[in-house]
Amino acid sequence: MARILLVEDNDMNRDMMSRRLQRKGHEVLMAADGMQAILMAESEAPDLILLDMSLPVIDGWEAARRLKGSERTRTIPIIALTAHAMAGDREKALATGCDDFDTKPIELERLLGKIEALLTR
């Protein structure tokens, strides 16, 4: 099981997602904005980051760019999450450096499959 950094500014999303991931055996670290995500990624070295793209302070797009641009965090897989679910979001996320993309509402089994794929590649 993995150490996952869940970056989500919505309290209820954070609560619900963290509990569902913990039930699947994952250790969940949490951050509520992009800057906090960068600092925690550097200090905690999680196995994977679930990154909401609509975040305060620094949004998910910029946070992903910085994480993938840093020597210390560039190898950590990032799955971008967004409730916008607009055409082009996936391509934009991958171009930013994210390793995969998913939309909210979350389909847990699909997301777990993506986490598994990134952790075992």
Add this chain to the structure above:
Amino acid sequence: MKPDPASLAHLRHELRTPLNHVLGYSEMLLEDAGDASALALELQQVHDEGRALLAVVEESLSPARVEASGPDLGRIAAALSAPLDRLGEAVDRLGRLADTGCVLEWDLFGQEASYYRLADIDMPNDAIRLRAIRGLIDHGHLEQVLISHDICYRSRLVRWGGHGYGHIFANVVPLMRRRGFSEREIQAILVDNPRRLLTIV
């Protein structure tokens, strides 16, 4: 009228985010409920309705549809209006009261019955009380909220099968957290407001 892409993305985000809560929590609770239990059937209904609303949002606000003919806001409004109206009426009523500056106290936490003998009003349970309080907080009235429970009968003590003096801390606070109350809001309701309103000097 066609919204610009940023407005459309924002609208989709604002509608899909609460559906993420509905679907995620109901799926999580379904994992715990027995397949044939009454609770599971009700949870499945919540989940199905959430899925149906998501389908309406997806279809009515799909970028392709919006590009072709504009958003179908009428269909979204029709699908969402009934449950939102019911919630909105209660929140508005309390909001108007709070706007006058008075403090609102929810008593009887721990009373989960929907019927209260000889009462003129429908008795809320703890979840409904918290939903109303959430609405008031969202309207800027956090500092006007108090809660309490009423241990006036022996039967309300734990040893006699009641919820007991510890109910708010043991059960209501976790329920608040599960329902998205922040630690600052819980601190205000349980500590700061009573201290400010009930200290007599």
